[in-house]
Amino acid sequence: MLTVGTYLADRYEIVSKIGAGGMSDVYKAKDHVLGRFVAIKVLKPEFSEDRGFVAKFRTEAQSAAGLEHPNIVNKIGRASCRERV
Numbered sequence: 001m002l003t004v005g006t007y008l009a010d011r012y013e014i015v016s017k018i019g020a021g022g023m024s025d026v027y028k029a030k031d032h033v034l035g036r037f038v039a040i041k042v043l044k045p046e047f048s049e050d051r052g053f054v055a056k057f058r059t060e061a062q063s064a065a066g067l068e069h070p071n072i073v074n075k076i077g078r079a080s081c082r083e084r085v
Helices: 051-065
Strands: 012-020 024-031 036-043
Touching: 012 036, 036 051
Parallel strands: none
Antiparallel strands: 012 024, 024 036
16 A cells, blocks of 8 residues: 555655555555646555466456547556565
């Protein structure tokens, strides 16, 4: 679990946890490059070493990136972090 104030990729500052699912947690973060709030989905640590789960997570992100609708958020990036935060 990420804590409030944690920075990811020297860009995103975690503001709060806004949700959780079976494979991941979702956080509200401040994008300090674009000056806006974003949602960041983070794979849970217990799945991060499982190649199958990582592949599913990436596939989900790629599928979401292909969707375009006023009621669906846009995917603006992807990053990997091997260290535990």
